[in-house]
Amino acid sequence: MSKGANQLKPLIIVEDDPGLQSQLKWSFDGYETHIAGDRVSAVNLLRKTSAPVVTLDLGLPPDPTNVSEGFATLQAILNLIPQTKVIVVTGNDDRENALKAIELGAYDFYQKPIDPDVLRVIIERAFHVHGLEEENRGLSKVQRNSPLDGVVANSPEMLEVCRVIEKISPTNITALLLGESGTGKEVLARAIHGLSERKDQRFAAINCASIPENLLESELYGYEKGAFTGAAKRTIGKIESANGGTLFLDEIGDMPIGLQAKMLRFLQERVIERIGGREEIPVDIRVVCATNQDLQEKIEDGGFREDLYYRISEIIINIPPLRERAGDAVLLAWSFLTNYAKQGSFRVTGFTKEALTAIEEYRWPGNVRELENRIKRSIVMADDQMITQEELQLNQDSGETMPINLREVREQAEARAVIRAMSYVGGNVSKAADLLGVSRPTLYDLVNKYGLK
Numbered sequence: 221m222s223k224g225a226n227q228l229k230p231l232i233i234v235e236d237d238p239g240l241q242s243q244l245k246w247s248f249d250g251y252e253t254h255i256a257g258d259r260v261s262a263v264n265l266l267r268k269t270s271a272p273v274v275t276l277d278l279g280l281p282p283d284p285t286n287v288s289e290g291f292a293t294l295q296a297i298l299n300l301i302p303q304t305k306v307i308v309v310t311g312n313d314d315r316e317n318a319l320k321a322i323e324l325g326a327y328d329f330y331q332k333p334i335d336p337d338v339l340r341v342i343i344e345r346a347f348h349v350h351g352l353e354e355e356n357r358g359l360s361k362v363q364r365n366s367p368l369d370g371v372v373a374n375s376p377e378m379l380e381v382c383r384v385i386e387k388i389s390p391t392n393i394t395a396l397l398l399g400e401s402g403t404g405k406e407v408l409a410r411a412i413h414g415l416s417e418r419k420d421q422r423f424a425a426i427n428c429a430s431i432p433e434n435l436l437e438s439e440l441y442g443y444e445k446g447a448f449t450g451a452a453k454r455t456i457g458k459i460e461s462a463n464g465g466t467l468f469l470d471e472i473g474d475m476p477i478g479l480q481a482k483m484l485r486f487l488q489e490r491v492i493e494r495i496g497g498r499e500e501i502p503v504d505i506r507v508v509c510a511t512n513q514d515l516q517e518k519i520e521d522g523g524f525r526e527d528l529y530y531r532i533s534e535i536i537i538n539i540p541p542l543r544e545r546a547g548d549a550v551l552l553a554w555s556f557l558t559n560y561a562k563q564g565s566f567r568v569t570g571f572t573k574e575a576l577t578a579i580e581e582y583r584w585p586g587n588v589r590e591l592e593n594r595i596k597r598s599i600v601m602a603d604d605q606m607i608t609q610e611e612l613q614l615n616q617d618s619g620e621t622m623p624i625n626l627r628e629v630r631e632q633a634e635a636r637a638v639i640r641a642m643s644y645v646g647g648n649v650s651k652a653a654d655l656l657g658v659s660r661p662t663l664y665d666l667v668n669k670y671g672l673k
């Protein structure tokens with residue numbers, strides 16, 4: 221059932237005492253309050269309203285001094301809608317049953333006598349937690365629909381990248397992945413491998429920037445015994461060892477110019493010679509390269525061979541920076557939170573609204589890697605279940621250029637709001653429309669207008 225933004229949220233109060241019934245009804249006029257006096261009417265109301273939150277007096281008729289009917293009601297509620305947040309109301313001093321109720325799946329408990337102000341806070345919090353869990357469910361659904369294994373993305377920009385990757389993966393075409401640091405070049409290189417027929421063979425990655433020239437050469441090609449001082453025994457290089465699989469040449473832009481001719485020869489003829497060896501060894505390998513450098517510029521400066529460039533760039537895949545992937549930052553944030561919070565059994569369950577806005581608006585110069593690190597750190601540092609904007613420590617420098625034409629400003633803001641709403645609710649159109657305060661058809665129009673899919 222979809223509720224309009226201005227409609228009150230349904231709350232069910234299960235209470236048999238007529239005096240308390242009316243007191244509570246008046247106390248919670250911020251909700252669409254429904255009163256049930258027994259189990260049957262509680263369950264019927266829940267079926268009708270799908271109320272996210274229920275307060276449940278454990279002492280219910282026929283024998284209000286006994287909690288068994290209360291427990292039965294709790295179970296009936298959770299059987300019907302397991303996500304319901306049930307706040308159990310117990311008699312004074314009845315901790316034992318309160319704890320038992322929690323064990324059975326109640327969200328919280330509250331001991332009589334009732335102080336409406338305190339109970340209201342508990343109820344508000346229950347609604348809040350319920351809302352976040354709903355978002356989370358929506359988001360994990362999006363993740364399950366993730367375009368490629370291990371790749372979290374929902375923006376049109378990244379979905380296009382993923383589509384290209386799916387197409388080229390089964391071929392032997394040499395792909396060049398271009399993207400800023402932390403955009404996921406290695407993740408995508410692995411995805412190419414994983415989608416190819418080579419997936420059961422090795423994926424060998426070598427970072428051309430982090431190894432000195434002479435070591436890089438022996439790393440790549442291997443060497444024969446006695447090829448140089450210290451070459452105590454024959455050693456197989458990365459290229460040969462990945463035979464049948466995929467070789468990922470990371471930071472190819474940093475490959476020393478002296479090694480580039482040898483690499484070119486390998487790419488053309490698909491044979492290698494170990495250092496100090498005479499034998500030509502044929503190698504069947506798929507090559508994927510990546511760099512965050514401007515190779516054209518390097519070619520002009522004489523730092524990169526043009527012929528090698530044409531060899532490695534049979535297809536070029538430009539990976540957009542995170543700030544240009546509409547809605548993906550929030551999606552990734554949820555994904556990292558879910559994974560890391562689970563691993564370390566942290567109590568963190570979500571983000572405050574302000575934190576999500578900050579994630580969406582930050583420019584992420586370090587891209588996905590930076591986001592991942594922030595979330596990891598925030599999970600550890602968080603004081604509460606919700607990660608706050610302060611804990612994320614995203615200090616935005618406001619250097620962003622905003623259009624000044626009013627129509628453009630409006631459209632940009634509108635498109636962003638739509639994207640944000642959609643990513644908050646995992647692409648559920650009715651919920652996104654509710655959040656935005658527009659009808660579903662209007663939302664469809666907006667989605668089409670901005671080409672958001």
Ligand SMILES: Nc1ncnc2c1ncn2[C@@H]1O[C@H](COP(=O)(O)OP(=O)(O)OP(=O)(O)O)[C@@H](O)[C@H]1O
Binds near residue numbers: 372401402
């Ligand atoms: N789309 C994505 N979904 C999930 N995780 C991602 C995604 N993109 C990147 N990551 C994660 O972000 C981190 C950085 O990704 P990766 O190492 O692939 O980036 P890179 O472009 O190779 O970075 P660098 O240029 O610094 O080497 C990794 O931990 C990776 O798992």
Ligand SMILES: [Mg+2]
Binds near residue numbers: 405406470
């Ligand atoms: Mg990398």
